[in-house]
Amino acid sequence: MQNAIEVKNLMKKYKGFSLDGVSFNVPSGYITGFIGQNGAGKTTTLKLMLNMVLKDGGDIEILGKSNDDISFKEDLGALFDQPYFQEDWTPADIEKALRPFYRKWDSEVYHSYLKKFSLDAGQKFKTFSRGMKMKLGMAAALSHDAKLLLLDEPTSGLDPVMRDEMLDILQDYLTQENKTVLFSTHVTGDLEKIADYIIYIHKGRIVYTGLKDELIEKYCLIRGRAGDLPREKRESVIGLREDTSSFEGMIEVANLGGFPSRVVTEPVNLDDIMIHINKEDYKNDC
Amino acid sequence: MIVKMAALDWLAMKVYLKFLFPMLFFVFLGGLGSSLIIVSISVWLFTGMSTYPFAVEEKGELNKLYLTLPVKKRDIVAGRYFLSFIILIGSILIGIGCMFMVNNYNIPFFTFTNKYLLNGTLLITVIAVGYLLYAVLVLCNFPLLFTLGYLKGKYLTIVIQIIIFLGGLFSFTLLENRSESPVEKFLNFAAENMVLVNGMIFITATVILALSYIICVKVYSKRDF
Numbered sequence: 001m002q003n004a005i006e007v008k009n010l011m012k013k014y015k016g017f018s019l020d021g022v023s024f025n026v027p028s029g030y031i032t033g034f035i036g037q038n039g040a041g042k043t044t045t046l047k048l049m050l051n052m053v054l055k056d057g058g059d060i061e062i063l064g065k066s067n068d069d070i071s072f073k074e075d076l077g078a079l080f081d082q083p084y085f086q087e088d089w090t091p092a093d094i095e096k097a098l099r100p101f102y103r104k105w106d107s108e109v110y111h112s113y114l115k116k117f118s119l120d121a122g123q124k125f126k127t128f129s130r131g132m133k134m135k136l137g138m139a140a141a142l143s144h145d146a147k148l149l150l151l152d153e154p155t156s157g158l159d160p161v162m163r164d165e166m167l168d169i170l171q172d173y174l175t176q177e178n179k180t181v182l183f184s185t186h187v188t189g190d191l192e193k194i195a196d197y198i199i200y201i202h203k204g205r206i207v208y209t210g211l212k213d214e215l216i217e218k219y220c221l222i223r224g225r226a227g228d229l230p231r232e233k234r235e236s237v238i239g240l241r242e243d244t245s246s247f248e249g250m251i252e253v254a255n256l257g258g259f260p261s262r263v264v265t266e267p268v269n270l271d272d273i274m275i276h277i278n279k280e281d282y283k284n285d286c
Numbered sequence: 287m288i289v290k291m292a293a294l295d296w297l298a299m300k301v302y303l304k305f306l307f308p309m310l311f312f313v314f315l316g317g318l319g320s321s322l323i324i325v326s327i328s329v330w331l332f333t334g335m336s337t338y339p340f341a342v343e344e345k346g347e348l349n350k351l352y353l354t355l356p357v358k359k360r361d362i363v364a365g366r367y368f369l370s371f372i373i374l375i376g377s378i379l380i381g382i383g384c385m386f387m388v389n390n391y392n393i394p395f396f397t398f399t400n401k402y403l404l405n406g407t408l409l410i411t412v413i414a415v416g417y418l419l420y421a422v423l424v425l426c427n428f429p430l431l432f433t434l435g436y437l438k439g440k441y442l443t444i445v446i447q448i449i450i451f452l453g454g455l456f457s458f459t460l461l462e463n464r465s466e467s468p469v470e471k472f473l474n475f476a477a478e479n480m481v482l483v484n485g486m487i488f489i490t491a492t493v494i495l496a497l498s499y500i501i502c503v504k505v506y507s508k509r510d511f
Contacts, residue, residue, distance in 0.1 A: 051353060
C-alpha cells in the first residue's frame with residue numbers, strides 16, 4: 001500500500017507546547033481521520049505539512065515529494081475551518097484568483113460544483129452562511145483534480161444537515177481513483193461514518209495510528225460494583241472513575257481477563273477513547 | 287509566477303481601489319506650492335497603496351491562502367514588489383499628467399504655484415527623485431510589514447511615512463523660499479550633468495530596493511502563520 005503522506009519524527013517547539021517526534025503515514029486511497037482534543041497539535045501538524053509553520057526537525061513527504069518542494073501543492077486541496085477568501089470576493093473572483101496557479105484547474109468542474117451546491121457565482125463571500133462558505137471552499141479544492149485533500153475541522157460549527165452533506169461530498173470524491181483525504185477534527189462522530197484509518201494525537205504525541213475499526217475494537221467500556229475491580233487490574237483501567245459503590249472506565253479488550261463475569265462491558269466509540277485517555281492523562285498529571 | 291502573485295494581490299486589494307479618486311485629489315492638492323513636487327506627492331500616496339495587500343492579508347488571512355497554493359514564499363514577496371513597482375509607474379504617469387496640467391493651464395487655486403518649463407531633462411530628474419522616494423518608502427514599509435504583519439507594523443510605518451513626508455515638505459519649502467533656490471541650482475546642475483546625477487539617483491534607489499527585497503525574503507521565509 002502506498003502512502004500519500006509520510007511524517008517522520010516531526011518536531012516543533014512553542015512556549016508551553018511542542019510536537020514531540022510525531023510520526024505517521026496516511027495511506028493513499030482512503031479517508032484518514034486525524035483526531036485529538038483542541039490544542040493537541042492537529043492544526044500545527046497540518047500547517048507544518050503546508051510550510052505555513054517551519055519545523056524544528058523531522059521529515060514530511062507528501063505525494064512522494066518532500067514538502068519543501070512546493071510542487072506537491074499542485075495536487076493538493078486544502079481547506080481549514082474557514083476558507084481563506086477575501087470577504088468581498090465572489091465565487092467568480094475566487095476562480096479568477098486560483099485558476100492561474102493550477103495547471104489542471106477545470107472551470108467546468110468548478111461551475112458544476114457551484115451549481116450542485118446552489119452557490120451564486122456573483123454573490124459576495126461575506127454574504128454566504130458558514131455552511132455555504134465551506135461548500136465554496138470544497139468546490140475550489142476539488143476543481144483542480146487534487147489527489148489529496150487536507151481538511152482541518154471542515155465540519156465544526158456546521159448544522160447536522162450541512163455536516164452530512166459535507167461527508168457525502170467527501171465520499172463522492174473518494175469514488176474517484178487514487179484520491180486521499182486527511183480529515184482533522186475533534187467532532188469524531190463524522191469520522192465514525194466515513195474514516196478508514198485514524199491517527200490520534202494527544203498533547204503533541206501520536207497515541208495511535210492504524211485502522212479505525214481496530215482502534216474501536218481494541219478497547220471497551222467497563223463498569224461494575226466497587227468490589228468487582230481487582231487490585232491488580234486497577235492499573236489497566238483507563239480513566240478509572242470510582243466511588244464507594246461502583247467503578248467505570250475503559251480497558252483494552254486484551255486485559256479483560258480476571259474480572260468477575262458480572263462486570264458490564266460495552267463497545268467504545270472514538271469519543272469514549274479520547275475522553276478516557278484524557279482522563280487518565282489528567283490523573284497521571286495530578 | 288511573480289506576475290500571477292502581483293495579480294492576486296491586486297484582486298485581493300480591490301476593496302481599497304475606491305480610494306483612487308481621493309488620492310488623485312490629494313496629488314493635485316500637493317501641487318499648490320510647486321508643480322515640481324506633484325510627482326513626489328503622487329509617488330508617496332500611491333506607494334502607500336501598495337501596502338494594501340498587507341492590510342487585507344491579515345484581515346482575510348491571505349497569507350494562509352497563498353501558502354496553500356503552489357507558490358514559493360520568495361515569489362509572494364517578489365509579487366508584492368512587482369505590484370508596487372507597477373503602482374510606482376502608474377503614480378509617476380499620474381504625477382506627470384497633473385504636473386503638466388498645473389504648469390500649462392490656469393487652473394484656479396494653482397495661480398500662485400511655482401511653475402517650471404517642462405523639458406526632458408527636468409522630467410527625468412523628477413522621475414529619478416520619485417523613484418528614490420519610492421525605494422526609501424518601500425525600505426521603510428515592506429520589511430516591517432513582512433516581519434510584523436499589518437496590524438502590528440502599520441503604526442510604525444505610518445509614523446515613518448509622516449516623518450519622511452513632513453521632513454521632505456519642510457526641506458523643500460525651506461529651500462524654495464531662499465533667494466537663490468538650491469532646488470533650481472540642483473536642477474541646473476542635474477541638467478548639466480544629467481547622466482551623472484540621475485544615474486547616481488537610479489543606482490542608489492535600486493540598491494535600496496534590492497536590499498529591502500533581500501531583507502523581506504529572509505524575514506518572510508522564517509515567519510510562521
